Amino acid sequence: MQSHPPGRPRTVAIIGAGPAGITAAYQLVKSGIRTEVFEAAPSVGGLARTIDLWNQKVDLGPHRFFSSDPRVNKVWLEVMGDDYEMVNRLTRIYYKGRFFYYPLKPFNALANLGVLEAMRCMTSYGVQRFRRCNEQDCFETWVVGRFGRRLFEIFFKTYSEKLWGIGCQELDADFAAQRIKKLSLLEAIKNSLFTGNGNQHKTLVDQFAYPHNGSGEVYRRMAAFVRNNGGSVECKQPVHRVLVKDRRAIGLEFENGEQRFFDQVISTMPLNLLVTRLANVPDRIVAAANSLRFRNTILVYLKVESTRLFKDNWLYIHSPELRTGRITNFRNWAPQLYGDEPSSILALEYWCNNEDPLWSEKDDRLIDLAKNELNKTGLTNKAVISAGYVHRIPRCYPVYVRGYKNALEPVEQYLKQIDGLTVIGRYGSFKYNNQDHSILMGVLAAENIAQDAKLHDLWQINTDYEYQESAVISKTGLVREPSKSRGLPAPAPVPSAA
Ligand SMILES: Cc1cc2nc3c(=O)[nH]c(=O)nc-3n(C[C@H](O)[C@H](O)[C@H](O)COP(=O)(O)OP(=O)(O)OC[C@H]3O[C@@H](n4cnc5c(N)ncnc54)[C@H](O)[C@@H]3O)c2cc1C
Structure with a gap:
């Protein structure tokens, strides 16, 4: 002292x-x-x-904790010592019954979208590259400008609207600028083809440090x-x-x-x-x-009597027919979380405003909703869902209207x-x-x-x-990043809810 x-x-x-x-x-x-x-x-x-x-x-x-800022990582390591795991991140997008890897894997994306849809996406992307729209003050024009309209509609629109409860034209471009910044489709494809070249955009980082408890x-x-x-x-x-x-x-x-x-x-x-x-x-x-607005979250935890459900840390649920926006599987984080328990705990996220009926819905109705939606995805493999628990978080997200x-x-x-x-x-x-x-x-x-x-x-x-130095946490402590590419310190695969 x-x-x-x-x-x-x-x-x-x-x-x-x-x-x-x-x-x-x-x-x-x-x-x-x-x-x-x-x-x-x-x-x-x-x-x-x-x-x-x-x-x-x-x-x-x-x-998931991630930073390239040595000041942040130093404090984190000082507190955690070596009491953490390096977790391989796996997150996919669930869209209309199919799973898309993110970062994009071209063959997986192609197989899931089908040749015709994939060609439509590439065409719409190509058209956009020539069009060069300068109006990028809202989320929609920002994303369309970088990814093309077709990909915007598949990978950004429904998810963002679920999360924010407003149209993508009402959402400020700041949200996209801060969360996906310079990532472009070409960069995503390049990274998926040439991984490990030390030049990955930070939204594509695929390991993170996670405290045992x-x-x-x-x-x-x-x-x-x-x-x-x-x-x-x-x-x-x-x-x-x-x-x-x-x-x-x-x-x-x-x-x-x-x-x-x-x-x-x-x-x-x-x-x-x-x-x-x-x-x-x-x-x-x-x-x-x-006039500053916040969005609420309802977390519905479900206990599923199986230890092998799906391998992702979490899934983004883009499918418009499901109200949940994200499903986390805590079984895939660190073994210390579940110990000897023979079940998996999943959390389904629902986003809403104070005035939405969902926010004041009874817990058992929310648990039923989550069970039904989970069963619709087929992710439980017919395993028994033996318990449910609801946790409400008011003012979870500042809304960048x-x-x-x-x-x-x-x-x-x-x-x-x-x-x-x-x-x-x-x-x-x-x-x-x-x-x-x-x-x-x-x-x-x-x-x-x-x-x-x-x-x-x-x-x-x-x-x-922005920061001067760039260093990330590894299992053996802080290591300098191979490239000093600057930019977004906290990666998100799509402009995601964090
Ligand atoms: C579903 C979800 C997923 C997320 N995923 C990630 C992720 O993957 N990676 C990541 O890095 N971050 C993630 N985050 C974000 C992360 O949780 C926040 O960035 C972080 O918790 C913010 O810390 P904070 O101290 O600024 O605010 P908070 O965590 O909100 O803490 C504020 C504290 O102030 C207390 N408080 C409020 N009002 C009063 C009062 N009047 N009197 C006394 N106390 C008060 C609150 O109870 C609270 O404990 C996620 C958040 C959510 C909700």
């Missing part, structure tokens, strides 16, 4: 013990700053936590470190609002009405709630914050004027973060505070941030 230089805050309060908040706490405690974390949920880890279910461990949907283990260990080193982490302690006086954050008010005072506050609570609960916020800022930045920008400017308040995290800063982005935000927020300097503008950290 370091001694306390003058100018640094003595006490920091952190709202939320998800990856962003607990990483910030972990780093601050190492700097010798008294840090108190307040978490609304009964346990730490946020969306990346791991829960116990039917004598096994499962995450809240698939949680689930993704939440990282954050559980960080919380233990904070508690053992002079900090505190209080669960079931929802914060109502941040107290601000003379444009300076001075403490927190909890849901139970209690107030506590701190030198600085880091917030990872939903941005709209943070802003609208502050005192004396101008109406236009309240209106802007209220076209033009959302016009609302985010004034909110950001307003919050920047409040001294001693740092806003980070996925719904905390309305950025479509993966774990690695939230960990990075936590690391950099702690650095700003510990060094009492605005070293990093945390609002600038997006899912497509």
Whole structure:
């Protein structure tokens, strides 16, 4: 622990013990700053936590950790030691009864699409290459511009509409730009033909590090470190609002009405709630914050009495006739998750808004829906589905509605004027973060505070941030990437739900 230089805050309060908040706490405690974390949920880890279910461990949907940023990977390895597996990633797209490998494998794609459809796709792609459409402000024109309309309709449209609940023309191009960036069809085909040439786009990376006891283990260990080193982490302690006086954050008010005072506050609570609960916020800022939309997720876990269902870590369900968008098979992550249990746990994801009837549907009806849909795919091989469990996650995804930045920008400017308040995290800063982005935000927020300097503008950290060095986690620790290709640090095969 370091001694306390003058100018640094003595006490920091952190709202939320998800990856962003607990990483910030972990780093601050190492700097010798008294840090108190307040978490609304009964346990730490946020969306990346791991829960116990039917004598096994499962995450809240698939949680693959991947980063090429040495700062992020260093912290992750420091916490996990060698208590992780390198998992070979296998993910396929299920579309109209067929399975498409992703990254695309030309022969598999050809066999599945059929020669005629494949030719249509290539023609539509070729036409698009000549057309050169400049209007790429929405998701649809962005993807069509790179992949052609036919492939857009097969591989992007239905899935994206399930995920976001809005048409692809209403979805901002940022979503595609951040998640699939420079990947083009030609690059995907090139990579599938010439794998291992060290020049793969990062969306095609096919191994990832996974903690033996689930993704939440990282954050559980960080919380233990904070508690053992002079900090505190209080669960079931929802914060109502941040107290601000003379444009300076001075403490927190909890849901139970209690107030506590701190030198600085880091917030990872939903941005709209943070802003609208502050005192004396101008109406236009309240209106802007209220216009930011989030999408919910319902996870339906099913216990299937078989250990050999399908080999993928997860499947993307593009078929329009099924409402589920993704199916995770936790049997294919790490053996420590299931131990000696002779069954597999699958999680089916359903995305919806608060006002959709599905969100308030009874649990047993949701379990029936998931069972029926799973059986329709044929993935269970007629094995018995012996139990179901429903987990609802509100505000799971910040929705990048076209033009959302016009609302985010004034909110950001307003919050920047409040001294001693740092806003980070996925719904905390309305950025479509993966774990690695939230960990990075936590690391950099702690650095700003510990060094009492605005070293990093945390609002600038997006899912497509650039970094100087590139190093990835391997079984033996951190290794430099063979190529220093820059770009998307968190890969996704299609602009996927993470
Ligand atoms: C289904 C699904 C799949 C995903 N797959 C991947 C993946 O494969 N790879 C990957 O890297 N990432 C994945 N993610 C994303 C990953 O979970 C998030 O990026 C990460 O959890 C974000 O961390 P965070 O700390 O910013 O936010 P969160 O995890 O949301 O944590 C915020 C915390 O703040 C707490 N909180 C909120 N309000 C209050 C309040 N008022 N008072 C006190 N506490 C409060 C919450 O309870 C929560 O614990 C996935 C997410 C989902 C939902």
